[in-house]
Amino acid sequence: MARLASARITGKRALSLVIAGLLCMSPLVMSAPLQALPVDGPVLRIQGSNTVGAKLAPMLIAGMFEAQGLSSRISSAGKKNEQRISAVDSAGRTFHARVAAHGTGTGFAGLKDGSSDLAAASRPIKDSEYASLANLGDLRSADAEQVIAIDGLAIIVSPDNPVSSLSVEQVARLFAGEIRNWKVLGGKDVPVELHARDDQSGTYDTFKELVLGVQNKTLAADATRYESNDQLSQIVSNRPGAIGFVGLASVGKSRALAIADGDSQPMLPSTALVATEDYPLSRRLFFYANPTQQSQWTQTFLAFVHSAAGQAIVAKSGYIGQAINAITLSPSPDMPQAYQSLATQAQRLTVNFRFDEGSARLDNKAQRDVERLIKYLQSTNKTMSAAVLVGFGDARGDPARTALLSKLRAMAVRRELARGGILAKNINGLGDLLPVASNTPSGRIKNRRVEVWVY
Numbered sequence: 001m002a003r004l005a006s007a008r009i010t011g012k013r014a015l016s017l018v019i020a021g022l023l024c025m026s027p028l029v030m031s032a033p034l035q036a037l038p039v040d041g042p043v044l045r046i047q048g049s050n051t052v053g054a055k056l057a058p059m060l061i062a063g064m065f066e067a068q069g070l071s072s073r074i075s076s077a078g079k080k081n082e083q084r085i086s087a088v089d090s091a092g093r094t095f096h097a098r099v100a101a102h103g104t105g106t107g108f109a110g111l112k113d114g115s116s117d118l119a120a121a122s123r124p125i126k127d128s129e130y131a132s133l134a135n136l137g138d139l140r141s142a143d144a145e146q147v148i149a150i151d152g153l154a155i156i157v158s159p160d161n162p163v164s165s166l167s168v169e170q171v172a173r174l175f176a177g178e179i180r181n182w183k184v185l186g187g188k189d190v191p192v193e194l195h196a197r198d199d200q201s202g203t204y205d206t207f208k209e210l211v212l213g214v215q216n217k218t219l220a221a222d223a224t225r226y227e228s229n230d231q232l233s234q235i236v237s238n239r240p241g242a243i244g245f246v247g248l249a250s251v252g253k254s255r256a257l258a259i260a261d262g263d264s265q266p267m268l269p270s271t272a273l274v275a276t277e278d279y280p281l282s283r284r285l286f287f288y289a290n291p292t293q294q295s296q297w298t299q300t301f302l303a304f305v306h307s308a309a310g311q312a313i314v315a316k317s318g319y320i321g322q323a324i325n326a327i328t329l330s331p332s333p334d335m336p337q338a339y340q341s342l343a344t345q346a347q348r349l350t351v352n353f354r355f356d357e358g359s360a361r362l363d364n365k366a367q368r369d370v371e372r373l374i375k376y377l378q379s380t381n382k383t384m385s386a387a388v389l390v391g392f393g394d395a396r397g398d399p400a401r402t403a404l405l406s407k408l409r410a411m412a413v414r415r416e417l418a419r420g421g422i423l424a425k426n427i428n429g430l431g432d433l434l435p436v437a438s439n440t441p442s443g444r445i446k447n448r449r450v451e452v453w454v455y
Helices: 011-022 056-067 104-113 127-132 168-175 202-215 229-237 271-275 296-306 308-316 337-345 364-379 399-419 441-447
Strands: 044-048 071-076 082-088 094-101 118-121 145-157 165-167 193-197 224-226 242-247 258-260 282-289 347-354 387-392 426-429 449-454
Touching: 044 056, 044 104, 044 296, 056 071, 056 082, 056 094, 056 145, 056 296, 056 308, 104 118, 104 127, 104 202, 104 282, 118 296, 145 202, 145 229, 145 271, 145 296, 145 308, 145 364, 165 168, 168 193, 168 202, 168 258, 193 202, 193 229, 202 242, 202 441, 224 229, 229 242, 271 347, 282 296, 296 308, 337 387, 347 364, 364 399, 387 399, 399 426, 399 449
Parallel strands: 044 094, 044 118, 165 258, 193 224, 193 242, 387 426
Antiparallel strands: 071 082, 082 094, 118 282, 145 242, 145 282, 347 449, 387 449
8 A cells, every 4th residue: 555196194183083073973983992094095995886886975974074074075086986085184184985886796895805894785785795705794783784774766767758657567577578668558659668777786686676586577688787877867868768777866857657566556756655665666775894893984984874964964865864754644444443543643653663574573774773763752752652563464474473473573662662761652463464565575574564653
């Protein structure tokens, strides 16, 4: 249903710059031993996803520098899709960071060979990558895997294309080359042109998983491939028969289509629907770090990314930050009565907690979201009996067990909130009702959730 040049920095000044940044950071960063800064070369190196690296990562690095009272500048590093972020202190000394945005896979390769401090990723780490990096530690631990933003994978067409919505199945058939003219879908008598990201792209990996893979399709050989989201979008916007897929921040002058998955209604990649990850093609953006050896600059940067200032930059860049807001939803007849009452009397918060199959254990993002939710409820004076937690499951298993698991998940969130001094008004488990995605492996992950409502 509808939802929503190399530089030097030495001596005491170098240490004071980092310490100044640490003073406003988290206890985790404060407790870490101060490590030596590089005498020459970048103080922070990020490789990987073009979705993350083209704009967001440079903006976040510049924001971290400026939060420490330094001036910053983003410029080309002399190679395509590589950028240099320079900073100058009050004494006129400069240092810099580098971002190379050549695809998610290159980020994990950089972690493996030591050429990168952080891997930028627009998809979770693959099992094969996880195994190849096992000597670094647990790359799926909270210290390594950092969810930095939420993105919507937008299916885009020219503004002149009259088609307004598609199902995931129809998108898969289009990109597999099975639908070759838009008139088949109620559009104009115009041939379909396919535009896709390249094989190194995390955006393409996500598209394969969420669209092609679940429909057992493969990308048509005649699709035009791109390393850059923005370039792809620009081409699609000017070609009447074109269709492509990009990260949310790169829709540009193209038009995003509403997407339906399984029993869900068509959803546009709106801020609220992407924030809750209800939008069928929403995805998480990541930084992956070496969990056992991180420079002080890396730790300071990650702490800034998770701060309110860092998440504001995420929103400014065109992605969806993880700040929590209240939204009003309209009740509909297909909702269970208890859910209709919530929609009538309460507001839903733009945060969902998700779980592994058969589990009520909070994932890495959920653990940070608990902290954000506690701060939100404290700031809005809703700490006592104002929040309602509604758990859901997927339709794969026994309905009675699914209903029980959905309530256990809500109870797990309630327990974490109680540790922060929050007393929930009520919890409920609605089993496999109100799916937001199809009953597929990726869809079931979205359906296993706990929503938060407030009176």
